[in-house]
Amino acid sequence: MYSIEANQLTKQFGDFTAVDHICFEVREGEIFGFLGANGAGKTTAIKMMSGLLLPTSGTAMIAGYDIRTQSKLIKRNIGYMSQKFSLYGDLTVFENMQLFGTIYKIPRKELKERIMDSLRELDMEKQANTLVDSIPLGWKQKLAFATAILHRPKIVFLDEPTSGVDPIVRREFWKLIYLAASKGVTILVTTHYMDEAEYCNRISIMAEGQIKLIGTPGELKQQMGVDTINDVFVKFVKR
Amino acid sequence: MILKKEFIHIIRDTITLSLVLAMPIALVLLFGFTISTDIRNAKISVLDQSMDTQSKALVDRLSASGYFQVVSYPNNELEIDNDFKNKDIKLALIIPPNFEESLSKESTVTLQVINDVSDLNVASILNNYVRAVVQGYASDYNDQITKSTSSFDITVKMLYNPESNSVYMFVPGIITLIMVLVTALLSSITLAREKETGTMRMLLITPVKKLYIIIGKVIPYMIISFISTIAILVISVTVFKMPINGSLLMLLFLCIIFMLTAASFGMLISSISRTQVDAMMITMMGLFLPTVLLSGFLFPLNSMPMVFQVLANIFPAKWFIMAIKDVMIKGSGFFDIWLYLAILFGMAVVFIIFSISRLDKRN
Numbered sequence: 292m293y294s295i296e297a298n299q300l301t302k303q304f305g306d307f308t309a310v311d312h313i314c315f316e317v318r319e320g321e322i323f324g325f326l327g328a329n330g331a332g333k334t335t336a337i338k339m340m341s342g343l344l345l346p347t348s349g350t351a352m353i354a355g356y357d358i359r360t361q362s363k364l365i366k367r368n369i370g371y372m373s374q375k376f377s378l379y380g381d382l383t384v385f386e387n388m389q390l391f392g393t394i395y396k397i398p399r400k401e402l403k404e405r406i407m408d409s410l411r412e413l414d415m416e417k418q419a420n421t422l423v424d425s426i427p428l429g430w431k432q433k434l435a436f437a438t439a440i441l442h443r444p445k446i447v448f449l450d451e452p453t454s455g456v457d458p459i460v461r462r463e464f465w466k467l468i469y470l471a472a473s474k475g476v477t478i479l480v481t482t483h484y485m486d487e488a489e490y491c492n493r494i495s496i497m498a499e500g501q502i503k504l505i506g507t508p509g510e511l512k513q514q515m516g517v518d519t520i521n522d523v524f525v526k527f528v529k530r
Numbered sequence: 531m532i533l534k535k536e537f538i539h540i541i542r543d544t545i546t547l548s549l550v551l552a553m554p555i556a557l558v559l560l561f562g563f564t565i566s567t568d569i570r571n572a573k574i575s576v577l578d579q580s581m582d583t584q585s586k587a588l589v590d591r592l593s594a595s596g597y598f599q600v601v602s603y604p605n606n607e608l609e610i611d612n613d614f615k616n617k618d619i620k621l622a623l624i625i626p627p628n629f630e631e632s633l634s635k636e637s638t639v640t641l642q643v644i645n646d647v648s649d650l651n652v653a654s655i656l657n658n659y660v661r662a663v664v665q666g667y668a669s670d671y672n673d674q675i676t677k678s679t680s681s682f683d684i685t686v687k688m689l690y691n692p693e694s695n696s697v698y699m700f701v702p703g704i705i706t707l708i709m710v711l712v713t714a715l716l717s718s719i720t721l722a723r724e725k726e727t728g729t730m731r732m733l734l735i736t737p738v739k740k741l742y743i744i745i746g747k748v749i750p751y752m753i754i755s756f757i758s759t760i761a762i763l764v765i766s767v768t769v770f771k772m773p774i775n776g777s778l779l780m781l782l783f784l785c786i787i788f789m790l791t792a793a794s795f796g797m798l799i800s801s802i803s804r805t806q807v808d809a810m811m812i813t814m815m816g817l818f819l820p821t822v823l824l825s826g827f828l829f830p831l832n833s834m835p836m837v838f839q840v841l842a843n844i845f846p847a848k849w850f851i852m853a854i855k856d857v858m859i860k861g862s863g864f865f866d867i868w869l870y871l872a873i874l875f876g877m878a879v880v881f882i883i884f885s886i887s888r889l890d891k892r893n
Contacts, residue, residue: 341735366737375728381542382535390535394736422542 294319294446294477295340299349302335309335311500312349317479317493319445322472324491325481326524332500333481337448340479342366354445367395370439374451378435380424384415387423388438395442402441409437412470429460433467440471447471449480453487465490485521494520496527503527532738532746539720540750547754550716554708554758558765561700571599572656575613575622578603580629584671588625591667597659610644620646621656633671701766702854703825705759705785706847710821712755713789715813717796720747722809725800740886748793755789775861784857784871788850791874794881795846801888821847849873 295317302310310332317323325333338344340353342362351358354368378387385406392402410416413433418426423434432452439447449468453461465487472478480491488494488508495505504511504527508520515523540547574592578585592598601617604610610622624642626632632639643660645653724730733743763781766772774781795817803809824831824838825847831839842848853870856862864871 343731343734363737366735369735371732371735373728373731377728377732379535379539379729380727381539386535386538390532391732391736394532394733394738 292319293317293352294321295323295351295353295479297336297340297349297351300336300339300346300351301348302332302339302344303347308500310339310346313497313500313502315495315502315505317477319477320472320475322468322478322480322490322492324488324494325479325497326485326488326494326520327481327497328528331497333497334450335500336497337450337479337481341369341371341448367442368445370442370444370447372432372435372439372447372449372452374454378423378431378438381422383420383422384410384426384434385419387434388441391438392441397442405441409441412467413437429456429463432456432460433464436464436467440476444476446477446479449478451481451483454483461487485519485524488520496524498527532733532743533749536720536746536750540754546716550712550754551758551761554704554712554762555765557708558701558704558762559769561704569620569652569655569659570596572597572621572652572659573601573617573619574598575602575604575610575617575619576600577605577607577610577622577624579625579627582628582630584630584633585625588629588664588667589623592623592660592663595659595663597656597663614644614646620652621660623660701762701770701772702851702858705762705854706788706825706851707818707821708758708762709755709785709789710792710817710847712758713751713792714796714799714817715810716754717747717751717793718800718803718809718813719806720751721797721800722803722806726805734889740889741882743889744794744797744882744886748790748797751793751796752786752789755792756786759785759789772858774858776857776863780862780864780867781854781857784850784853784867787871787874787878788846788854791846791850791878791881794878794885797885798881798888801885817845820845824848825851846874846877 293316295315297313297315299312299314300310301308301312313332313336325336327333335344339346339358340351342353342358342365345359353365356362356364356368358365379390382390388406388409389402392406393399397405406419407416410419413430415430415434418430423431426434436447436449436452439449453464456464461484468478468480468490480487482488491508493505493507494511495502496511497503504514504523506514511523512518512520515526517523517526576589576592578589589600593600598621601619602609602613604613604622607624610624613619613622622644624644626640626642629639641664643657645657647653721730724733734740759782763774767774796813799812799816800809803812820842824834824842824845826842831842831848834842849870853862853867853874856867856870860866
């Protein structure tokens with residue numbers, strides 16, 4: 292059973308084709324990396340898959356729902372975290388999680404338990420009543436991730452979740468991703484960091500709106516005859 | 531929930547909050563006291579060429595009105611000229627010889643008024659005051675001698691604002707400005723801020739209805755603006771003795787409808803702007819300036835070129851000012867102003883629908 296099935300997914304803005312007939316599948320519980328230079332079409336693809344943007348042609352099934360007709364059901368079943376830190380700075384950690392939890396209609400009592408559980412996982416219980424603006428960026432990113440999976444979505448879209456974060460926090464962040472994936476959450480992540488790409492189960496490399504390469508990190512390295520994903524990317528760009 | 535969050539935003543942002551609450555009060559006081567076009571105790575000279583009982587009665591009446599202070603009694607017109615130069619008088623009144631006699635015999639008596647028109651506004655206001663006083667005098671005189679003469683047949687009829695009290699004109703205008711400023715500007719900025727920080731996309735990706743996002747943002751600012759409005763009304767009534775001739779409930783209802791219109795206009799602006807600065811500029815240029823210029827608040831609409839008169843119709847402020855003046859000054863009720871209310875409400879609905887449809891396009 293696939294969590295994500297994109298079929299000839301296309302988005303045009305005027306004459307410009309941002310996403311050009313992409314096809315791929317992601318299995319349940321898989322960590323799928325979305326690589327590519329800026330402007331390659333990653334963000335547009337994610338927007339379509341999360342129900343923010345209607346495709347020009349083609350379609351995709353997200354958690355078994357059609358993005359064209361069932362965007363409401365999709366919204367209930369996905370989580371999202373963007374490159375820009377996107378919680379409210381003038382709300383406390385707890386208030387932020389409460390806000391998003393309430394929007395997803397998690398019952399009040401259960402919500403409180405879930406928030407405390409996830410804060411415990413993050414080791415941030417003491418910060419529950421701190422304003423989000425006053426905690427370090429790395430913690431904010433972890434918090435944003437925890438908030439994005441609070442309603443237990445089937446799929447989480449992470450749009451460059453670790454940009455601007457130091458390597459130690461990045462590693463911790465990936466631990467959280469693995470933890471979520473081990474619970475069966477499908478994760479689609481875009482990143483600039485090639486070392487992070489190695490952590491993914493499978494990756495795809497996009498350019499000019501098309502998926503040029505797709506496979507496990509090992510397969511891609513073998514295919515291009517290099518040792519690291521970074522080299523794969525460099526060689527691919529030169530080609 | 532979004533409502534609650536929005537309240538927290540506002541309350542935590544103490545600078546904005548105190549600004550929003552204090553500004554209206556400061557503005558009303560500022561406008562009320564400084565831009566007031568009322569003139570009290572203007573210095574005048576009276577050249578009384580008859581010096582009889584009636585002419586003295588007229589002069590007494592002028593001084594008693596409170597508008598004028600007679601500072602000198604020149605003997606000829608040359609001296610009047612000197613008074614203008616040296617005594618800083620604003621106006622001189624010349625009463626013709628044999629005033630009393632002509633009053634009883636002739637049908638028309640001519641009084642001459644000489645004005646310092648270096649300040650056109652002051653001059654025309656003082657002229658009106660003189661007319662009002664003289665007319666009052668004339669009607670009393672006619673009553674006294676119980677026969678109808680047509681002397682001083684100056685028919686200046688000042689309805690609703692017999693003292694030409696400018697506060698009456700300014701208070702509705704200020705209420706409008708405040709409401710536009712607080713509701714439209716702040717609500718447009720708040721939505722644009724969410725776009726800037728990326729939280730808007732977070733919200734849009736959740737299953738929450740777009741209408742709720744908009745309503746959740748509109749209501750808190752309406753409430754704040756409502757508090758400001760009440761503060762303005764209290765000041766206008768207590769400090770400036772502004773009457774509220776219509777029903778207070780009607781007035782508040784009207785204000786709520788206008789706030790809804792203003793807030794939804796704010797939403798509309800923020801739905802087409804990408805950043806807070808954009809939103810602010812568009813609100814200032816696209817809403818605030820037209821409100822000041824085209825609402826009939828400072829400049830009378832019917833003396834404008836046709837194009838602007840037509841243009842004024844698309845800004846909510848014009849309709850609101852007409853309605854609020856009717857309610858406050860004329861004491862109109864619901865059936866007199868329902869059309870204005872309907873127009874304002876209709877605008878709000880159109881703005882909200884449009885901003886909802888624009889909401890996801892930019893994200």
